[in-house]
Amino acid sequence: MATPPPIVVTGLGAVTPLGNTLPESWLALIAGRDAAAPFDLFDTSGCRCHQAATAQIPPLPHLPAKLVSRLSRASRLAVPAAREALASAGLLDASGRSRLSHLPISVSTTAGGMRLGENFLRAALAREHSHLFSQVSRYLPQQQVLDLQQIFGFSGHSVIMANACASGANALGHAADMIATGAADCVLAGGFESLAELVFVGFDCLQATSIDFCRPFDLNRNGLLLGEGAAFLILESHEHARHRGATVLAHLTGYGHTTDYFHLTQPEPAGAALVEVMRAAARQAGIEPAQIGYVNAHGTATAVNDGTEARAYTTFLGPAVGPTRISSTKAAIGHTLGAAGAIEALFAIEALRTGELPPQLNLQTPIPEIAPALVGSGEKRDGMDHVMSVNLGFGGSNAALIFSRSAAS
Amino acid sequence: MKTHLAVIGQGAVTPAGVGLDALLHREPASHQVAPLGYPDETWPVLRVDLKDPALVRWQREPRLRRASPLAYFLVEAASQALAGIDPAERATTGLIVAFSAGCLVYSRRFFSGIVSQGQRTASPALFPETVFNTPVSHVAAVLGLNGAAYALVGDETAWIAALKTAAVWLRAGRVKQVLVLGAEEFDPLVLDAYRCARWLRRAASSNGFLTSEGAAGILIREAISGDSRTLTHLHDGFIYRTKPQAAHAATALLQPTDPLLPCYPTARHNWLGPLEKKATGDRPFLKINAPYLGEAFTASAAWQTVRALHTLTPAQPHLLLPIWGLNHQFGLLELEHENKQSSLDNPRPNRFL
Numbered sequence: 001m002a003t004p005p006p007i008v009v010t011g012l013g014a015v016t017p018l019g020n021t022l023p024e025s026w027l028a029l030i031a032g033r034d035a036a037a038p039f040d041l042f043d044t045s046g047c048r049c050h051q052a053a054t055a056q057i058p059p060l061p062h063l064p065a066k067l068v069s070r071l072s073r074a075s076r077l078a079v080p081a082a083r084e085a086l087a088s089a090g091l092l093d094a095s096g097r098s099r100l101s102h103l104p105i106s107v108s109t110t111a112g113g114m115r116l117g118e119n120f121l122r123a124a125l126a127r128e129h130s131h132l133f134s135q136v137s138r139y140l141p142q143q144q145v146l147d148l149q150q151i152f153g154f155s156g157h158s159v160i161m162a163n164a165c166a167s168g169a170n171a172l173g174h175a176a177d178m179i180a181t182g183a184a185d186c187v188l189a190g191g192f193e194s195l196a197e198l199v200f201v202g203f204d205c206l207q208a209t210s211i212d213f214c215r216p217f218d219l220n221r222n223g224l225l226l227g228e229g230a231a232f233l234i235l236e237s238h239e240h241a242r243h244r245g246a247t248v249l250a251h252l253t254g255y256g257h258t259t260d261y262f263h264l265t266q267p268e269p270a271g272a273a274l275v276e277v278m279r280a281a282a283r284q285a286g287i288e289p290a291q292i293g294y295v296n297a298h299g300t301a302t303a304v305n306d307g308t309e310a311r312a313y314t315t316f317l318g319p320a321v322g323p324t325r326i327s328s329t330k331a332a333i334g335h336t337l338g339a340a341g342a343i344e345a346l347f348a349i350e351a352l353r354t355g356e357l358p359p360q361l362n363l364q365t366p367i368p369e370i371a372p373a374l375v376g377s378g379e380k381r382d383g384m385d386h387v388m389s390v391n392l393g394f395g396g397s398n399a400a401l402i403f404s405r406s407a408a409s
Numbered sequence: 410m411k412t413h414l415a416v417i418g419q420g421a422v423t424p425a426g427v428g429l430d431a432l433l434h435r436e437p438a439s440h441q442v443a444p445l446g447y448p449d450e451t452w453p454v455l456r457v458d459l460k461d462p463a464l465v466r467w468q469r470e471p472r473l474r475r476a477s478p479l480a481y482f483l484v485e486a487a488s489q490a491l492a493g494i495d496p497a498e499r500a501t502t503g504l505i506v507a508f509s510a511g512c513l514v515y516s517r518r519f520f521s522g523i524v525s526q527g528q529r530t531a532s533p534a535l536f537p538e539t540v541f542n543t544p545v546s547h548v549a550a551v552l553g554l555n556g557a558a559y560a561l562v563g564d565e566t567a568w569i570a571a572l573k574t575a576a577v578w579l580r581a582g583r584v585k586q587v588l589v590l591g592a593e594e595f596d597p598l599v600l601d602a603y604r605c606a607r608w609l610r611r612a613a614s615s616n617g618f619l620t621s622e623g624a625a626g627i628l629i630r631e632a633i634s635g636d637s638r639t640l641t642h643l644h645d646g647f648i649y650r651t652k653p654q655a656a657h658a659a660t661a662l663l664q665p666t667d668p669l670l671p672c673y674p675t676a677r678h679n680w681l682g683p684l685e686k687k688a689t690g691d692r693p694f695l696k697i698n699a700p701y702l703g704e705a706f707t708a709s710a711a712w713q714t715v716r717a718l719h720t721l722t723p724a725q726p727h728l729l730l731p732i733w734g735l736n737h738q739f740g741l742l743e744l745e746h747e748n749k750q751s752s753l754d755n756p757r758p759n760r761f762l
Contacts, residue, residue: 046528079675104646110541112562124446124601135603140509142563142737149648156646158738159570160562162511162541170559181580185572198520201528202536258560261550264472265537331678394537395546397558 006407007253008247011234013081013190014346016333017053017227021084024332029358031338032377033333036214036225039149049209052195053227053334056139059217062096063151072113072138075147077230078192082148083234085188097153104157104286105145106175106189108167109338112141114196115408117201133186139311144192157184164393165298167191168231168259169401175235185240190232191342199337200333202225206265206340208302216299216328217306217374220364224300227334231342232348236408248347253386254402256280261396266297266304269310273398278316278390281400285386290320292402293384294357294375298392299328300335305392310367322372325381336383341391341399348389349403412576412643415636417586418628419715420489422482423702424455424621427463428489429452432625432712433719434699437558439619441464444600452600453704454622457482461557472550475534477514480544480592480625489587490628494586496553502628503556503572503584504549506592507567509706511541511560513596513708520658529642556584567591568710569645569742576643577709579631591707608679608704610733618679621703625711627718628723637747638718643738645732655739659688666729670696670743673717676733683732695720703740706735714742716732721746 012022016037029317035053044050050212058080060068071079086092091099117139137143141160147243159174161167168191175189187220203209203226210223229313241248258280262274267274295313299306306328329347336343351357358365361376386404391397421429424437441451457464457478464481468472473480491499499696516539525530537543544561547560559565559574560636575587599620603609609619631637645750647658659681663672671693674684678701686753699716702709726746733739 044528069599089663102646118520120602121517121598122524124444124598125521125524127448129446129681133602136602136605137736140562140564142567142734142738143562145649146648150650157570157573158452158563159574160567162508162560163558164540164542164561174577177581181577183577183580195664197523198516198539201523201531202519202539204528205531205533205536208535257557259546259549259555261546264546271432319499327536343623344513393542394540395542395560396550397542397546 004249006198007179007235008236008238008248009233009250009349010236010242010248011085011243011348012249012346013088014192014229014231015055015058015077015081016213016229016343017055018333020056020058020080020282022346027325029329029332029347030356031276032359032361034361037332041195044200047201047204048207049211051225053225054195055228071115071147072144073194074109074113075144076191077194077228078144078148079151081190081230082152082188085234086152089234091234100186102156103154103156104184104187105148106159106171106177106187107145108171108191108341109141110164110167110198111160111193112144113139113200115194118197122155123396124168125297141308149353160357163397164395165337165340166391166393166397166399167338169345169391170257170344171387171400172233172345172401173257173399174257176252179235179237186234186236188232189235190230191339192230193228193337193339195226195228197305210301213362214301214331215362215364215368216301216331216365217360218290219367221301221303221306224330225334226304227336229333229336229338229339229343231245231346235250250352251407252401253404253407254263254281254285257399259396260398267308267392268379269308271308274309274312274392275315277398277400279400281388285402288388289317292324292386292388293381294348294387295324295326296344296389297326297328298390299330302331310370314369324373325357326370326373327358327360329358345389345401348387352384352387352403352405354382355384357381412641413632414576414640416629416638416718417630418492418494419488420486421625421710421712421715422486423623424457424458425700425702427461427485433699437702442597442600444604446601447598451620454595455619456595457623464592468696470531470551474539474652476547477512477538477594477638479512479592480547481516482762483548483590483592484542484551485625486590486626487552490588491552499553499721501553501585503578503587504554504558505547505561505571505587506590507561507571507707508541508592509564509567510599514537514594515539517596517598546658546659553650560753563735565706565732566645566711566738568626568733569643569732569740572640574642575629580755582649586628586630588626588628588704591711592624593622593705593708595620595622616680616682621705623705623708624717625708627715635646638721639743640742641744645738647739648737656684658739659684662731662741668692671728673728675713676732679735681733685731723739
């Protein structure tokens with residue numbers, strides 16, 4: 001029987017509320033900065049919450065101004081993140097186009113260019129007949145994918161995941177599945193999300209947003225901080241990377257996903273589904289839970305999520321809770337929804353590569369079960385071989401990814 | 410993507426009624442509906458009868474108490490496709506649903522409420538039902554599908570993405586069978602959008618469509634020798650934004666295919682109709698007797714797939730089904746009457762998976 005190809009990561013790129021590139025974001029994250037700020041993208045006077053982690057839209061000097069003016073905010077985040085990933089993988093030519101004319105894409109979002117859709121609905125309700133199809137057509141998620149395909153000059157199969165807040169992890173995991181089964185050799189995988197009023201007000205009316213500090217895994221947590229951003233990885237078969245002389249940054253060795261049907265918006269209290277996906281990911285990676293050096297946790301700081309997640313880590317890691325370090329980076333960059341799984345996977349990979357660990361911000365009274373595992377300020381852990389990124393979402397989506405220094409054992 | 414997928418279950422919810430007989434044979438009735446922004450004009454729309462007993466029966470499910478019509482369409486189509494399957498097998502059945510607009514009715518209601526009554530009155534009951542994968546979660550919970558579940562988004566070709574994703578899952582051994590569905594629900598807001606795009610039918614002869622809604626699904630597994638109704642090729646990724654790009658993409662899509670293979674026409678009632686005709690050239694077309702069900706994007710792609718599967722016979726053993734996405738890309742399915750392969754081509758045993 002043929003040996004399956006190891007899946008390697010050869011390119012990374014991110015736009016987050018902490019920076020317009022992955023290195024900028026990572027340095028700020030490790031320094032313990034957070035991007036929570038008063039929110040001013042639209043009026044929130046009728047909401048409880050008036051803060052979010054907003055990204056600064058990067059300039060796109062390489063593109064014609066007319067083209068840039070037509071891009072949705074989501075594309076304004078996705079394009080620079082994808083450019084950074086393609087460039088770091090050595091896949092951009094001198095004119096900024098992809099060296100691969102055929103490049104499958106596996107991407108995630110929950111709202112696409114929703115703000116354009118909101119503007120269209122607003123105009124329709126007001127019976128303003130100036131509302132334009134170009135606006136409503138560009139809100140659809142496939143239009144952001146088409147923006148990426150046309151700006152970088154590639155085509156091919158595209159998958160757009162909309163599995164709520166686990167979508168980003170699903171997009172990366174599915175890209176790995178495509179490569180592992182021979183359906184693709186190289187995939188641009190990632191996620192993007194731009195803040196929209198429908199989503200902001202939605203979380204606000206659920207009273208899921210914090211009105212002061214986002215405190216993941218704290219007994220006094222009172223809600224999440226919404227964020228936005230984009231992140232992309234280049235995933236490819238080891239053979240494909242070797243053939244083109246690419247530098248291997250990490251290996252994607254494990255992916256687990258399942259659906260928890262306990263409740264539409266709440267996980268089953270014991271976290272059984274989450275334990276199952278982490279075990280599945282570890283099985284694929286061929287490792288024991290204790291070999292995982294760091295977990296980038298979902299950690300939304302909502303009352304229900306973090307307790308369940310903490311219980312799941314206790315079950316999954318057993319005595320390794322403590323030696324395995326855990327933090328949620330949502331206190332720093334906010335919950336970026338459809339982009340969360342991708343951005344947080346990149347942070348986990350950076351932890352694997354550098355040994356530096358993102359600190360758990362805003363912690364006052366940690367949940368006792370995992371208190372010993374939560375990352376403190378300035379912590380380093382050298383010699384990690386495996387890290388994990390975990391996400392949960394509305395509808396019961398659960399996903400876990402494991403990245404390793406070397407291929408699956 | 411070369412594959413061999415056997416279709417072992419089918420289900421449909423259409424404006425012509427619920428079930429395969431309605432999909433294949435019945436004429437739908439149209440209703441006149443006004444766009445939100447143009448209350449003085451109306452357009453014919455094909456709607457699913459929500460009072461159909463086959464749909465009403467799902468109101469007993471607590472999980473569907475607040476669910477949108479989309480969830481009802483999906484759960485009924487899924488239930489039909491799963492009929493005859495051992496309930497124990499549902500634990501190893503994956504679920505993939507393709508959407509274009511998703512939970513449009515509740516999204517429009519939720520945001521309209523914000524616009525008209527203010528953010529303070531936003532409904533916490535409505536918001537969770539606006540999320541793309543909410544109806545997928547409902548279907549899985551109601552029908553006890555414990556395998557993996559994905560919600561995918563795109564134009565009509567999201568249906569192909571869903572099938573290709575299912576093929577990857579099967580090849581990887583993640584699940585033993587996959588229920589793949591496409592579904593859309595109608596809201597008057599789409600008339601505003603389609604009107605702007607000049608996509609709506611102004612006269613019976615025009616290249617405009619009737620807006621529609623509904624769902625369809627197929628249950629697939631790896632084909633074994635002797636299986637009838639199989640999917641053998643899944644192509645997509647022929648992207649476009651402008652009309653010249655669309656023409657080029659259409660030609661590129663069909664050029665590598667056998668020119669003698671008959672084609673199941675699917676773009677006869679939208680602006681891509683002339684392009685389909687030109688791209689297919691002298692290729693034989695299947696004569697379609699089934700009634701026109703309107704345009705319901707991913708649901709239409711699923712309906713057309715089921716209908717095309719039913720045209721397969723020993724005398725008509727192989728055909729092409731182009732899927733013309735209206736705002737991203739084109740794709741193509743190849744369907745065969747009888748599988749002659751014993752398993753997937755080039756199986757790749759997979760330690761990763």
